[in-house]
Structures are given as structure tokens and as C-alpha cells.
Amino acid sequence: MSQGATIAKRTTGVRGLDDVTCGGLPAAGAALVSGGPGAGKTVLALQIVANAAKRGEAGIVVAFEESSDRLLQHARGFAFADALHDAERVLTLDARPRSDATVAGDFDLEGLLAALADAAARMDATWVVLDGLDQLLSLQENRSQALVQLRRLDDWSVEQSVSVLLTSKRATGDQEIAASMRGTEYLLSTVIDLSTTLVHGKLNRRFRIVKYRGSPHVSDELPMLLTHDGIQLPYGLAGDATVGAQTRAEGAERGVDPSAPASSERIGTGVPDLDDVLAGGPYRGSTTLISGSPGTSKTTLAASIAATAAEHGERALFVSFDEAPPSIVRNAASVGMDLQRHVASGRMRIEGRTAWSGLVEEHFVAIANELAAFDPSVLVIDPVSALLKASSAESAYLSIERLLALGRARGVTTVLTSLGEGEDPASEATLSHTSTLADTWIVLSYHVVGGERNRALSVVKSRGTAHSNQVRELILSAHGIDLAEPYPFGSEVLMGTARLQKESERAAETRAASDQRDRRLHDIEEHLTAASRRREEAVHEEQRLHEALQQERASDANESSDRAHHADRVQRRRTPGPNPPAGTNGESRGEAHETYHRRSEEGGDRD
Amino acid sequence: MTDPTPPTDADRPATFRLVLLVTGDAPRSLRARSNLKQALKTMGDGAASHLDEIDLIREPATAIHYRVFATPALLWADDDAAVSVLYGDLSDDAALQRFLEEGRALRASPAQAERS
Numbered sequence: 001m002s003q004g005a006t007i008a009k010r011t012t013g014v015r016g017l018d019d020v021t022c023g024g025l026p027a028a029g030a031a032l033v034s035g036g037p038g039a040g041k042t043v044l045a046l047q048i049v050a051n052a053a054k055r056g057e058a059g060i061v062v063a064f065e066e067s068s069d070r071l072l073q074h075a076r077g078f079a080f081a082d083a084l085h086d087a088e089r090v091l092t093l094d095a096r097p098r099s100d101a102t103v104a105g106d107f108d109l110e111g112l113l114a115a116l117a118d119a120a121a122r123m124d125a126t127w128v129v130l131d132g133l134d135q136l137l138s139l140q141e142n143r144s145q146a147l148v149q150l151r152r153l154d155d156w157s158v159e160q161s162v163s164v165l166l167t168s169k170r171a172t173g174d175q176e177i178a179a180s181m182r183g184t185e186y187l188l189s190t191v192i193d194l195s196t197t198l199v200h201g202k203l204n205r206r207f208r209i210v211k212y213r214g215s216p217h218v219s220d221e222l223p224m225l226l227t228h229d230g231i232q233l234p235y236g237l238a239g240d241a242t243v244g245a246q247t248r249a250e251g252a253e254r255g256v257d258p259s260a261p262a263s264s265e266r267i268g269t270g271v272p273d274l275d276d277v278l279a280g281g282p283y284r285g286s287t288t289l290i291s292g293s294p295g296t297s298k299t300t301l302a303a304s305i306a307a308t309a310a311e312h313g314e315r316a317l318f319v320s321f322d323e324a325p326p327s328i329v330r331n332a333a334s335v336g337m338d339l340q341r342h343v344a345s346g347r348m349r350i351e352g353r354t355a356w357s358g359l360v361e362e363h364f365v366a367i368a369n370e371l372a373a374f375d376p377s378v379l380v381i382d383p384v385s386a387l388l389k390a391s392s393a394e395s396a397y398l399s400i401e402r403l404l405a406l407g408r409a410r411g412v413t414t415v416l417t418s419l420g421e422g423e424d425p426a427s428e429a430t431l432s433h434t435s436t437l438a439d440t441w442i443v444l445s446y447h448v449v450g451g452e453r454n455r456a457l458s459v460v461k462s463r464g465t466a467h468s469n470q471v472r473e474l475i476l477s478a479h480g481i482d483l484a485e486p487y488p489f490g491s492e493v494l495m496g497t498a499r500l501q502k503e504s505e506r507a508a509e510t511r512a513a514s515d516q517r518d519r520r521l522h523d524i525e526e527h528l529t530a531a532s533r534r535r536e537e538a539v540h541e542e543q544r545l546h547e548a549l550q551q552e553r554a555s556d557a558n559e560s561s562d563r564a565h566h567a568d569r570v571q572r573r574r575t576p577g578p579n580p581p582a583g584t585n586g587e588s589r590g591e592a593h594e595t596y597h598r599r600s601e602e603g604g605d606r607d
Numbered sequence: 608m609t610d611p612t613p614p615t616d617a618d619r620p621a622t623f624r625l626v627l628l629v630t631g632d633a634p635r636s637l638r639a640r641s642n643l644k645q646a647l648k649t650m651g652d653g654a655a656s657h658l659d660e661i662d663l664i665r666e667p668a669t670a671i672h673y674r675v676f677a678t679p680a681l682l683w684a685d686d687d688a689a690v691s692v693l694y695g696d697l698s699d700d701a702a703l704q705r706f707l708e709e710g711r712a713l714r715a716s717p718a719q720a721e722r723s
Binding site: 062093094095096097098100101102103104105106107108109110111112114115117118119136139 | 635671675681689691693696699705
């Protein structure tokens, strides 16, 4: 693939064509452009000559199929037509074979080459277009002669160092090349085939380099657009690398280097709680996918991100496929978002497009052009799923991928919204293709519990971010978007009325618990007071009893001494002498015994 | 530049005539030249006196003027335009014969006489 080894080329100036051919068509030699009727062969050839004329080169257009005047008239519908009328640089020759022309034997194209060589030398022409040469060659009785003539033509163009474009029609898309030109595709080293297919009733144009000897090239069949600007290949080389290549020069102009390390800067979403969930917001230059069922406020959230960029003085491009721009402004205003201010200040552009009205490729080109012209830092495509409705011969996902690559190369932060079908979480899988491309995937959904719908937001993924995985309730109010504090309850996160209900229940419970605690405290305090009161009483009682005891003891001692005195007195009275009389045994013994007994009793008490 | 200079060869009469377009000594041009000469001789009515032979390599503008780019080619033409064209090396005798006779008839017609 070394560029140095390839043949000398001449730039065509056709958007995308110079990319897929790695520099243009051979600077010396003939290239065949084949295709069915209306595939755009002649337009492509005329556009290349017109572009050359604009660059100051010269070209000769030889019309074999229709008059040169007619040819120029057809071209009038295109933006490049004026350049074809520059007589200094463009010579158109009417070379229609006469309808009554007859043939007697072999002929050659030497006369044509002589005329061309003369004109080319005078004009210093670099391009020669032979449009519909098969008309002339078909007169040739000996078919092999036609090939000989074409080889001669190819050799001649190499000798003269001019780029020759031969157009040749095919009856229908998959039929072979015109009979008179059959074999040309093997003979010439450069062959481009244009075709058309109908997809859902829409004409899709296809471009393919059948071969390009001596040059690297893209051999895939590519979508081709034919608009007022002429032909363009929206995707250039297939794949991101090439879209990058296409925009690298532009990027350099803007000071954006696509190969620069990924930004670690976060951009705000305008919803502080969401920024928190995303650890600061999406990365600059990243892609965010917001998917969800209808009415989950995808558009509002996307608009919020765009408005936040505009708020910071950056430019935001909002491409809307579902709603007209005025209704987006109005609806955003209902949640307190003033988009009109940003539109008026020129920081926001809202583009309304209808998905069905064009091919996916046309939308792609329109958005790509807008990106180049407006140079936004945030791009919103709402919803990107609308592109799936647009007609294309190839998967719309590829277009989306290319669009994202384009945005990335420009350092644009892209926000895509996508309609998830139904409320089935499994339908998220239908977005899986887009979601793999997204760096951040926010899913908006409804939670239907207890007879109401509540909007819920969760972050499915966010590359390079320690994001929260909690499902949060999304609240829209006149003050904007808000995320409710997560309210986990058991294994669920409560939302809406259930959350409010639970919140008030929880508050009541808390209140009850605190009341109970207060009561218990109070009780204990009371008990404590009672206990200390009782303790005091007991101390008093003890003291009193103590005193009582002392008193009792004191009084008891007096009494026993009294008694002792009394007993003595009785003793003394009964026994006047120290020995009791023997004569009075019975009575006196009994009395004595009794006395003795009482003493021992009193003695026990005293101990 | 769509109006190339018409041939201004002083020797060429401004009349309806037979024009043979050739390219130098290309094999087909040589063949056409001899085939035509042979046919005219056979017809033997002096048509050769009305024959113009133009080498497009030397006068490339003539091809553009007559809008004839395949060579060799035999034309019935006046100064303004070719009236009828026969492409090829004229190896098809019958076709050549027909072409020459048709042209002679045209030349004899009053309309053609007026034009010349």
C-alpha cells in the first residue's frame, strides 16, 4: 500500500472519490465508468471535468449519445454547471453518429484521436470524456475490432498524458456491459461501476471500484449520493480510519487532533444529581446513548445536555427527527429550560429533519455538513433510531457508526437518543448495536407500581467512570429535571407515590419510636426518682429504728435493774437470813424454784 | 470552441461533393482509398472529379466540423455539413455502391442544385 509505488493520479475533486481511489484517477490512461440507465455515469464525468475547470485545468467532453447542447442542458440542474460553460477550459464536441450512417467494413477511431490530440494540445486539456462511445462502436460489425480500438485509445491517453473517462451503459443493474464495449472491463486497468437499487421504493445509488490496477483502493460497494451538488460518496473509505482521514485536514485547521489522547474533561448534563451519578458527567468527545420508551423524557434530557454546553458558551447542534424545532423549544420551556435564548444567541442550532424524506446517506451528509459548518462541541441526534426508518441499501447502523466516528474525530460530544420498543427490558437488546458504540448508556424507563407510572433513570454503562448502578426516579418539574434521592426499600427502589407513602410511613414510624423512647425515658426517670425517694425513706426508717432500738435498750436496762431490785427485795423479804428455813420445805422450795426459773429466763434475754 | 473553423481550402469548390476522411497511412485508410478508387473506376462516370480526400491528422478540425470521428469515412457533403456518411474501409462493395448512387441522386435533385 505504499503510496510511492502507485501510479500517477489526477484528483477528481468529487467528494469521497479521491479518498476511495487514494488520490484520484490515473493521470494517464483510460478509466471505464459503467452503469445502468440513470446511474449517474455522465454526471460523474461532467462533474470531474467541471471540477478540473474550476481548478484551472481544461477538459474535452465528447458526446456520442446526445447533442452537446443537450448534455450541457442536463447538467444545468447541478451546482457545477457553470464551470462547464467556461469556453476557455471546456470543449464540448457533438459526436453522435448519424442515424442514417451505414458501415462498409472496419473503421477505427484515428480521426477522433487526431481531433482530440489537436484540441487537447491547444487547450492543454487534462481530461477527456467520451460519453456513450458504445453508440459509435456498436456500428462496428466486427466486435473484436471495437476492443482493438479501445486499446488504441488507452495507449493514446497514456502517450498524451491525459485522463480519459469512458462511459458505457448497461441495460439493467446486473446485466453485462453494453455489447459493443464487452471486454473493455478486462482491457482497461480502471473500471468503476455505478448501479441503482430500489429499497422500499427509494432509489439507492451504489458505487464500486471494480478494479484499479496499480493503486490501492476501496473495493467495497459504497452508497453514492446524487444531489444538486452532484455526486458524492458520503463515506469515503469504509470504516472509521478513513472518515478520520477525510476530516483530519479539517481537524488540523480547527486545532483538533483526532489522534490526541482522550479527553478527561467532563461536560455537565444540566442535572446535578445525574452528574454525580456519572462522576461528573460524560467525557468530552464521548458518545452518550439515552434510550427509553416514548415519553420517558429522552429529548428533555438530551436538550439539557445541549443547553448546558450553550450555557458554557459552546455551540450545540440538535438534530431532531421526531419533532419540529419550535415544539422542542416549547416543550423544553415547560420544564424550565430556555432553549430559545441559546438559539437566538447562535450557540444552539436545532435542525428538524424527516427521516423518511431521504436516504440514510443523505441524512449523513446533511449532518456531516452541519458539523463542518457550525462546528459544535455537542451534537444531539434525537432519536437516532429514526435513521433506521430511512431507506438505505445497507444497514443504517453503519451510517450511525460513521457519524459517531466523524463526531469523535472532531472532538464532538455526541448524545444519541433511541426509542426502545415497548417497556420490555429485553427490547434494550435491539439497541445493543448502537449501545456498544456508546461510551455512556443511560436507560430511561417507566416503573409502574401501585397504579402509576414513574420515570426512572439508570446508567447501564459509562466507560472509564465509577458510576452508580442505582435506579433513580427522574422527576420533571417546572424547574427542570431532577433525580429523587434513591429510596431503597428491601430489594426495591421506591418511586412516586409509593416513595412518598413510604417516606411518610417511615417518618411516622420514626416519630412513634421516638415518642416511645421518650416515654420510656420518662418512666425510668420516674422510677429512679421513686427509688431514691424510697431509699431516703428507708434510711430515715433505719435511723428511726436505730434510735428506737437504742431507746429500747436503754429502757430495758433500767427495767431489768428494777426487776433485779424487785427480786432482791422479794428474796430478801422471803429469806430474811442467808439460809432458807428447812421447816417450810414444800412451799418455800416451790417458790425458790420459780424464782430461779425466771432468772434464767431473763438472763437469756439479756444475751 | 464548439464552432471550429470550417475548412477554407481554396481548391475545394463550395459544392455538394464526395469527401473521404482518412488518417495518414493507417491501414484502413489505405484500404478505403484504394477501394473507393476501384469503385469509382467501375462506375466510370467521372465521379472522381468530385472527390475530396482529407487527412485528419493534418486537418483535425475537419472531423469536428463534419462531426465524423470514426475513420476512414466517406461523406457526401457540402461546406456546411455532411449529408450522409459511410463508415469503414469500404471493403463492402455493395454498400459502397449503394452509397455512391444515393449521393449521385441527391446531387441531381433540384433541392441540391439550389444549395450549390
